[in-house]
Amino acid sequence: MCLLLWELYPNLHFPVTFFISLTLEHKKGELKSKSYTHTRAQKYNMKDGSIYGVITVHVFDYAAQNLPLNSFLCLSFPCALPHLSFCFASQNTTKRSSPSPLSLSPFLSLSQHILRKKMGSASLSFLKQNNIIHLKILMVLFLSCIPDRTNLCSNNSFATLTVPPRFNSTNISLSSLETLTLDGYFSFENNHHAAKDFGNLYHFLPSAVLHPKSVSDISTTIRHIFKMGSASELTVAARGHAHSIQGQAQAHQGIVINMESLQGLKMQVHTGDMPYVDVSGGELWINILHETLKHGLAPKSWTDYLHLTVGGTLSNAGISGQAFQHGPQINNVYQLEVVTGKGEVVTCSEKQNADLFYAVLGGLGQFGIITRARISLGPAPKMVKWIKVLYSEFSTFSKDQEHLISSENSFDYVEGFVNINRTGILNNWRSSFSPKDPLQANKFTSDGRTLYCLEMVKYFNPDETKTMNQDIKNLLSQLNYIPSTLFLSEVSYVEFLDRVHVSERKLRAKGLWEVPHPWLNLLVPKSRISVFAEEVFGNILTDTSNGPIIIYPVNQSKWNNKTSLVTPDEDIFYLVAFLSSAMPSSTGTDGLEHILTQNKRILDFCATAQLGMKQYLPHYNTHEEWQTHFGSLWEVFVQRKSTYDPLAILAPGQRIFQKAVRTS
Template identity: 70%
Template sequence: MHCFLTQRNVALVVFLVLGSVTMHVSDPVVPSSLDTLRLRGNLSFGDVSLAARDFGNRYQLLPAAVLHPGSVSDIAATVRHVYRLGQGSRLTVAARGHGHSLQGQAQAAGGVVVHMESLGGGGRMIVHGGERPYVDASGGELWINVLQECLRHGLAPKSWTDYLHLTIGGTLSNAGISGQAFRHGPQISNVHQLEIVTGKGEVLNCSNEENADLFHAALGGLGQFGIITRARIALEPAPKMVKWIRVLYSDFTSFTEDQEMLISMKETFDYIEGFVIINRTGLLNNWRSSFNPQDPAQASQFDSDGRILFCLEMTKNFNQDEADDINTQVEALLSKLRYIPSTLFQSEVSYLEFLDRVHVSEVKLRSKGLWEVPHPWLNLFIPRSRIKDFAKEVFGKILTDSSNGPILLYPLNRSKWDNRTSAVIPDEEMFYLVAFLSSTPSTASDRSSLDRALKQNERVLEFCKKAGIGMKQYLPYHATREDWKAHFGESWERFARRKEAYDPLAILAPGQRIFHKAAVRASS
C-alpha cells in the first residue's frame, strides 16, 4: 500500500477515533473440480476467513479456497485450471500478500485466494553485486526481509514505501511510493525484470527486452494482467546512518515552495515528506512522537495556537566517517528553508531503524487493540497547479482536525515515472501526494466515526470533481466502469486491450471491481 504506504508514518497516529465495520459476506461454494489439482503446496477449503480480511477492515468476501503454493507452478496450474473452465465457471483468482488492501482488492468472493507469502523465504532471495547490483526475490516476499538480506551485502533497494511489512508483488501492482520517490521514482521505476503468471496460466519472464508490454502492464497494473511471482529489483550501496529532521511551518505557500525547491535541487536531502496538522486545541504534543526525547525545550513546549500547521520531514543518509561533512550539508540546506526556527528537531538513527519506523508504532497499536480497525484511507495525486486551491477548501473547510490519522502532503516528479506502466498520475511535471490515513474503531456501539470519515472522503472527492482539480486516486477504488474509464482517461483503451490479451476471462484480481468475469468484454 504507500504501497505505502502505501502505509505511512503511523508514529503520528496517536489519537484514533473508533468506528464500525462494514462487511459484505459471500457464502462460498467449494468447486469440486479444484480437488483434482496436483500441487506441491495445498488448497485449504475450511479455514478461509483470514483471506476475507484486510487492513481496510471494512469488507469480508469469503473465498471458496485458499491456495498455499509450494512453487510458482502451483499458481500457474490453479489459474490455468480456472481458465480452462471457461466463462461458464464463476471462479476467480486473487493474489493476497500481507493483507494490506483497503477495500477488499485482494479478496475473491467464492473464488481462490493465493497466499503469496508461501512463496517467500530468504533462502530464495539472491543478491547480486557488481556495477549494477540487484536482488531477485519472490513476489510474496516482504520488503523488510528484502532490506535485511540486502544490508548483509552492504546494499539496499533505492525506493521504498513508508511501511515495509508489505509484499513485493503488492506494492509493484500499485506503484510503491515514499519520500525517496522524488529522486528515484516509485518502486515500479526500479525493477529490471518480473516473472508473471498470466490470466491464462502462462509463466512468463518479462523485462524491457522480453515480453515488454506485459512487463509494463503489470507494473502499477492493480493485479489485472498477471500475478507477480518474482522480481529483479535495482539496488544501491546502503548507508549506515540517517540524520532525521523535522520542522514546522505555519504558512502553506512557504511549506510547499520549500518542498518544491528541495526536490528540484541536485544536492538535496535523500527523503522528503510533508504532513498537515489540523489541531484546533492548540496542544501539539505528537508531531515529533517517533523521536527520542532529546529535543530542545522550545520544541517540546511549542503551542500551535489552534493554527493549521505543516510538518516537513527530511533525512540525509551518511556513514560514520562522513558525519562532519553531512552536518555541514544539512546546515546549508536548512538555511534555505522558511520554517519556524524554534521547531527544528534532529535525530540520528540507523538506516534500518528509519526505514522500519512505522513497524515500531504498529507493535504499540496492536498491543492496545488499535491496529485491526477500519482504515477508510483516501490517497490522491493533486497537480501542482491546483494544490493551493485544494488546500484552501479541504484543510480550511472540509477537515476539522487530523487527530484520527496523519495527513501526508509532498511533491513528486513526473519525469521519474515511466508512462509505459499502468500507473495513473496527473499530467503535470510536478504533482503532490495527499493522503488521508484515517483510523476508526471497530466497536459496534459507535458507527458514527466511520460514517464521518467516509462522508469526509466523499466531500473531498466531490470538491475535486466540481472544481476540476484534475486529481487521480492512488490505491484507487471506483464503483462503476465509467468512473474507472475516467480514472484511466486516455490510457483506458490500452488498459482494456492489455486485459483482453493477458486475462481475457477476467479471472484475476476481481476485488478491484474493474472487470467482471462472464460479463461483457473488457473493451466494451
C-alpha cells in the same frame, strides 16, 4: 444409463460424475422457459401453485479435464409440484391437495415441450440430431433408479431423491481443483482470514485458498480455471500481507492465493556494477532489507511501511519520500516473472515481453500475478540524520518542498504532514528528537492551529558525519520554517526505514490496529494544490485526530509513463494521503460513517473544482468511473486485459472488470 450417455457423447470418458439439482418452472397458460433455481424460489411469486420441478443431470468428465462446462449434458425431468416443501427441505410445510399419481406419458410429453422451447440452447443442441428417443429411454432408466418415484410429488417434507442445498458451476469447479497435482495445497474450510484486510471495510469469503509451494502451483490452478471457460464462476486474487484497503485482494466465492507461501523461495543478491536482488512476489520488503544489507546494499525506493509484499506494492506503485529522487518502486525493477490470466508463466523486462512488463507494473493485478521480481539495488548507508520542522503557511511549506525535490544536492527523503488543531506537537517529538533551541521550543504552542510539518532525512556513514552536518546546514538555510520548531535525531538506517512498524506494535498493544481504515490517497497536480489545501485543510477538515495526513511532491520525470499507473499530467504532483482509523461502533467524529462522509466531500470537491486529481490505490464502483480514472489510457488498459486475462479471472476485488459467466 452410461451406455446411452456414451452414445450421446462418444468422447466421454468413464467413470463420470453426476450432479443432480432441482430448478423450478412456472406454468401459467403455457410452460415458460425461464427457470429459477430452488435457492431463489422463495423470491418468486407462486400464488397459483403451478410449479414444475426440473431435475437436471449434469455430467462432468473428470478424465478429460479440458472438457468445458458448457459441454455438460443437461436433461430435464419435470413433475408437478403444487407444494413448496420439496424445494425447501421442510422450510415450508403448508399442505395442499395431493396431485394425481405420476404418469410417464404426460411426463415425456411435457419434457418434449420443454426441449422444443429450448432447442436453441447450447447445452441441448445435441438433441437437434434426432436424439429425442435417446432422451426418452434415458428418462425411463433414470426414473427406474429412483426407489420411490411417486414421492417426487408427495406431500412429504423430503423426497427420496437427495437434492444438494446449493448447486452451480462453482461447486463443480471446486471439486475439479482437488484433481490437480500441486506441490502446495488448497484449503476449503476455515478461510475467514482471507476475507479480511487492513482496511477492514469489506469481507468477501472465498471458496478456497491456495497455499502454493511453487510457481507451478499458481500456473496450474489458473490454467485449469481458464480452460473451464466462461461457464466457471471462479476468479483468483493474489493475497500478500493483506494490507489492501478496499477488499482488492479478496475473491468472493473464488480462490485466494496466499502469496506469502512462496517466501520459502530463496532470495539471491547479485553484486557488481548494477547490483540487484531476485525475490519472490510474496516476499516482504523488510526481509529484503535485512538480506541485502548483508552485502552492503539495499533497494533505492521504499514504502513507509515495509511489512508489505513485493507483488503487492509493484501492482500499485510503491511510494515514499525517496520517490522524488528514484521514482516509485515500479521504476526500480529490472525483470519480472508473471503468471498471466491464461496460466502462462512469462519472464518479462524492458527488452523481453515489454508490453506485459509495463502492463503489470502498476496494473492493479489485472494482467498477471507477480511471482518473482528483480529489484535494483544501491549502496546502503549505516545512519540517517532525521529532521522535522513546522510551517504556519501552506504556500511557504509547499514552496520549500518543491525547492528540495528540484535541487541537485538535496536530502535523500522528503515528506510532509498536516496537523489541524493538535495540541503538544513538539512535546510529542521530544520522545525521539531533540530541539535545536530548547528554550524557544518550550515557548511554541500548536493549540488551535493548522500547521505543516516538513520531514527530511540525510543518509550518511559514521566517517561522513562532518560533511553531512555541513550539507544539512546549507540546505536548512534555504528554507523558511518556524526556527523554534527545528528538531533533529540520528538513528540507524534500518530503524528509520522500519519506523512505522514501531507504531504498529504500540497500536496492536492497545487493540487499535485491526480497526477500519478508510484511507484515501490522492495525486494532486502542483498547479491546483493550493486550491485543494485551502478548501480541504481550511473547511472540510476540522482536526487530524483520526490519523496522519501525509503530503509531499514528486517529480513526474522520475516516473515511467509506459506503466499502467495513472498520474496527473504535470511535471510535479503531490501525494496527499488521509490515513484515518475509525473506532468500532462509534457514531461520533471518530466513527466510520463520519470519516467516509468526509472522504466523499473531499472527492466531490475535487470533481466539482476539476482539479485533475487521480486516486492512488484507486477504488471505484462503476465501469464509467474506472474509464474516467484511466482517461486516454483506458483503451490500452482494456486491450491489455483482453490479451493477458481475457476471461477476467484475476483480481476481481478491484471491481474493474467482471467475469462473464455463461449459465446453462
